Amino acid sequence: MAKAAIAFPEPKTVVIRSSNGWTALNLRELWVYRELVYFMTWRDLKVRYKQTALGVSWAVIQPFLNMVVFSIFFGGLAHIQADNGIPYPIFSFVALLPWTLFTNALNNASRSLVSHQNMITKIYFPKLVLPLASVLSGLVDFLIAFVVLIGIALYYNLTRQAHITITTALWTLIPFLLMALMTALGIALWLSALYVQYRDVGYILPFLSSILQFISPVVYSTTMIPAKWQMIYALNPMAGVINGFRWAILGTPTGPDTRLIISAVVALVILVSGMIYFRRMERTFADTI
Secondary structure (H helix, E strand, O other): OOOOOOOOOOOOOOOOOOOOHHHHOOOHHHHHOHHHHHHHHHHHHHHHOOOOOOHHHHHHHHHHHHHHHHHHHHHHHOOOOOHHHOOHHHHHHHHHHHHHHHHHHHHHHHOHHHHOHHHHHHOOOOOOHHHHHHHHOHHHHHHHHHHHHHHHHHHHHHOOOOOOOOOHHHHHHHHHHHHHHHHHHHHHHHHHHHHHHOOOHHHHHHHHHHHHHHOOOOOOOHHHOOHHHHHHHOOOHHHHHHHHHHHHHHOOOOOOOHHHHHHHHHHHHHHHHHHHHHHHHHOOHHHHO
């Protein structure tokens, strides 16, 4: 009696190719690891103020002291005028809100990979979580400082030193805030990936922050920039963010226009290019760090 032949399925060939284009970013993976993003954000907040005597008060002290120094040296000694006759202290404090968020996010996120090298070498997770969490944790400080801004405005109104009226365009702070976060995250992705290979980035960060502060309208108004340089000046995304904050809160004349579009496009380019470079270098982090 002949035995029945056993039919085996045809072997399948699996071809593994490196992902290209938008698929290489794999942004869906961030959603899968969203709980890790939340945990790392909360951890950054706890570590930042752990064993500090003043705790979260530093979120207020830093921009407030900067405002005092700027008011004395730039508003008082240099006689830099604010737009629309706005008192210089509140004019500078409004600019310090997004600027402090940007610089803290930039410095913390750029160091995030090196600071968590034990996690990177032992656990698999999308490394983009680390700089993203460092950027998002700065939102808490921003909200606390924004409450202080309201208090400063009330002080000027109650003492009748000036009449500060918050404009109805306050809701537009959301896109300006997102633009600041995009810029900080985009630059941080470039620098954090470079920091893994070159520790020189740690020395460059303070210098870079100082340079960016002086080419951004933190202590002065954009109206002081000559008209022929306005479009080139708009290539700095933080110029558009700070102008947007002042316009939305104080009603200054530097509102949305072509310059803001240029700043927004540059911020988007920085973010997308930073994500592409970060993802390309991500496979070497564990070996290099």
